[in-house]
Amino acid sequence: MELANKIALITGGSSGIGRETAKLFALEGAKVAIADIDAVGGLSVLNEIKESGGNAMFHQIDVTCESEVINWITDVVNQWQGIDILVANAGILAIGTVEQATELDWDRVLAVNIKGYAFCAKHVAVHIRQRGGGAIVNVASMASFIAFPAFALYNTTKGAVLQLTKSLACDLAPDNIRVNCVCPGAIDTLQTQQFAESQGLKKEDVIAQIAQKVPLKRVGHAREVAHAIVFLASEKASYITATPLLIDGGYTAN
Numbered sequence: 001m002e003l004a005n006k007i008a009l010i011t012g013g014s015s016g017i018g019r020e021t022a023k024l025f026a027l028e029g030a031k032v033a034i035a036d037i038d039a040v041g042g043l044s045v046l047n048e049i050k051e052s053g054g055n056a057m058f059h060q061i062d063v064t065c066e067s068e069v070i071n072w073i074t075d076v077v078n079q080w081q082g083i084d085i086l087v088a089n090a091g092i093l094a095i096g097t098v099e100q101a102t103e104l105d106w107d108r109v110l111a112v113n114i115k116g117y118a119f120c121a122k123h124v125a126v127h128i129r130q131r132g133g134g135a136i137v138n139v140a141s142m143a144s145f146i147a148f149p150a151f152a153l154y155n156t157t158k159g160a161v162l163q164l165t166k167s168l169a170c171d172l173a174p175d176n177i178r179v180n181c182v183c184p185g186a187i188d189t190l191q192t193q194q195f196a197e198s199q200g201l202k203k204e205d206v207i208a209q210i211a212q213k214v215p216l217k218r219v220g221h222a223r224e225v226a227h228a229i230v231f232l233a234s235e236k237a238s239y240i241t242a243t244p245l246l247i248d249g250g251y252t253a254n
């Protein structure tokens with residue numbers, strides 16, 4: 001097991017990439033503290049993990065609210081006496097150009113996709129430091145590198161997650177805390193469904209269209225991203241920090 005006896009926090013664990021990551025972390029021996037705004041999904045993943053013999057807890061929080069992040073982390077530490085790993089994953093899609101976006105659109109996407117990541121890192125760092133080191137994995141995107149047309153807000157936030165990752169990596173390296181990010185390409189999750197709906201298209205048609213542009217000729221599965229997150233969080237990545245790992249089927253090589 002890659003994560004035996006580790007205590008890991010995962011945001012956005014109720015659905016998609018976060019959900020698969022929480023399940024895989026538990027299979028790899030970690031105790032998993034899941035936080036998400038969606039309690040229905042959170043409780044169902046919690047049950048799944050427990051039914052397969054894993055150890056997990058769920059907190060319903062909004063990562064944009066710093067006091068809720070603090071309360072979550074405090075509660076986990078009170079119950080499990082420490083933290084080794086953070087996976088900052090909770091994110092939202094925002095569609096549109098700069099000209100189309102409203103102030104409210106910007107406020108929400110910056111809050112979830114950037115501030116939420118920063119609040120979690122800020123308040124776990126002290127606990128990971130106390131354990132003598134550990135790992136943070138941020139979920140960025142291939143949009144950290146390339147700009148998708150009419151995705152200006154999302155592209156901007158995912159570019160920022162890459163720089164946040166590098167900044168944290170430099171600042172936390174003296175404490176033996178490694179900070180990396182995964183950069184998924186097109187992965188079949190709720191976000192794909194939301195995108196299809198926003199365009200008035202069927203999800204299957206969107207997936208088929210995207211697959212044509214991917215060298216591997218398919219979209220990815222959330223579990224394939226989860227495996228990369230386990231690797232970066234594990235001792236196997238002990239000399240890797242400040243690094244973005246693309247999981248995009250070759251999309252950005254074209």
Ligand SMILES: NC(=O)c1ccc[n+]([C@@H]2O[C@H](COP(=O)([O-])OP(=O)(O)OC[C@H]3O[C@@H](n4cnc5c(N)ncnc54)[C@H](O)[C@@H]3O)[C@@H](O)[C@H]2O)c1
Pocket residue numbers: 011012013014015016017018035036037038041061062063064089090091092093112116139140141142183184185186187188189190191192
């Ligand atoms: N699906 C893709 O193709 C893809 C590609 C690249 C990057 N990503 C990134 O992966 C991450 C996970 O996305 P996903 O595709 O699994 O989407 P998803 O919608 O299935 O999961 C996102 C989860 O985050 C939670 N969440 C949203 N806002 C929150 C908040 N304020 N507080 C707490 N929880 C909140 C949602 O409830 C949901 O459970 C996101 O950061 C996303 O940008 C996804």
